[in-house]
Amino acid sequence: MARKNLWFNAAFPHHRPDGFTNLTPGGHASGDVKRWRQERKAAGLPRPPAGGYASFTAQWWQHAEINGDDDRVWWLGHSSILLRLMGQYILTDPVFSDRASPLRFAGPRRRTPPALAISELPSLDTIVISHNHYDHLDARTMRALIQHFQQVAIFVPLGLGNWCRRLGARNVTELDWWQSIVFQGLVYTAVPAQHWSMRTPWDRNCALWCGWVIESSAQRFWFPGDTGYSEELLSIPQRLGPLSLAALPIGAYAPRWFMAYNHMDPQQAVTLWLQLGKPLSFPVHWGVFELADESLDEPLRELDNALSETADDITNFTTLKIGQYLSLQNRGE
Template sequence: MANPDLSANQTSTPEASRQDQGLFRNHAPVQREGGRKMLRIMWNMIFNKPRNTRPAAAIPVQSLTLEDLLVAPDHSVYRLGHSTLLLKMRGKFWITDPVFAERASPVQWAGPKRFHQPPISIDQLPPIEAVILSHNHYDHLDYQAVLKLAAKTNYFLTPLGVGDTLIKWGIDASKVRQYDWWQGAEIAGIRFVATPSQHFSGRGLFDSNSTLWASWVMIDGDTRIFFSGDSGYFDGFKRIGEQYGPFDLTLMETGAYNVEWPHVHMQPEETLQAHIDLKGRWLFPIHNGTFDLAMHAWHEPFDRILSLAWERSVAITTPQMGEAFNLMQPQRGSAWWLGVEGESEGLVQSA
């Protein structure tokens, strides 16, 4: 395993990741699904999918150009799809979990297919200071995207083990920085800390939990941003909030949930509580609107989290893919998904 860079602003706690027989594990025991349950889940995902798990029409996407990005103010955030976000801080660009593939799958002829094209291509992106990766699942780690980004990226920040995968793919080891939970570094004046999440890892049949998963804290002066990666709800959010909050913006997983896998993805009610635990100001729901990864309607995560945020008076933003959100002049965005499917159930207010 490549040596992580722990030289700057490292934080160590007793809750660093733990390994069991060489495999990473969550702090709280997470029940492993038995073979019979996994077969039932797979059967339902293949043969019992409701029709509304994919949009009936094209979803709106605001195209981006290099010129748009270069003139954008600092603390602009653009959602490019799923959990891929482009952030501008200190005049530089940073991207989370870049997935540009047509399918979130080990092959491009089968598997979950995109609902929309990215608002901008990798070729059109400006130089990237760092790629921030949460874990190695196919909807978060895209082999071709990593290779295409390599030439224009200075650093790849990863949880333990994921960086070794990048190096095997041909990424220059000098660009790779990998961290345990509660470890991090300062890059170009911005502090990054890998923080716990409750999830799992694996890209094949025989590598389950061989690499770590993480959320990320980003600190730019007085501005603090949290990126959840993938996670079930757990008490770690409160610990992160106590240690690094309050956060100006939380980029929070809100989608691909199901009662069959409650420990590794959050229901919208849990997403909202996690945001509160983190002492978040603005909630930006992600991990939705791009791939069909569960049994719920594609627009349900937006409907539910928006209604819940209204009920709890939580500031929430739901920009279109490619639409700018700026922390210095934050806006709520719009309920853009209503125009794709018509009026969604459960919404009691207009956006």
């Protein structure tokens, strides 16, 4: 039976009758996945970080302390971010499980621990989800969060509402690209990303993927989710206004011939940062799961090189430890 996109609108170029698509042509050719897996296995990739996993964790992880009352952002690891704006707490793409996988015994294993336990989180107002891949949408984590914070509002791209409701969520809103919702005085806008979606072999691109812009009177924060580099991303500040804060993904880029369409590398993240006007930014999507061929610490070396080669003033691009925070006090527009 042919799949049917219940949200299909022929006026939107990212809509298809059977799902969704990117605005920029491209993607994997037939046989690319098999070639990548064979090359990866033959080369013994990914390799451990320099000094080993324990040394990497000691250097780049700390327990997150939730304190203060200023606008603040904590990086909790990979794409999980805790944002405090106007006294409200927003959590992005929460994954607290040991694996980014539907299985407890297989799939990418967590190499650094969560920055805190779910029981240590403050009372959440909102959870935002970018797409349904297992390193961004984890059923065990979401079920625990929904049970712990029963009134939390959950914002997702088209196609993920029923998935959340089956876990017990009471307040779920699905948005298309460029749709916005105002919740407790904050504006949430789903924005384009260049990626894809799939949780089973039968649902490829049936659900939408997106980034999120979250706005208060003082801040405009962009959480891209997963995305390859595309000039379409520049339409986000053009349409919504200059960004004051951005979480730029830098990991899962090797080999570039295979990963580039769906994941930015550190050089592209720096290029995008410059094109955006150097907003306060920090790198994410690294340091937790080995999803591609680079080691856990390679994105940092590449990022440092890219910043030193292309930017004179890098004070607004801050690398955080897992669990570390940035205060946004006096950093608004």
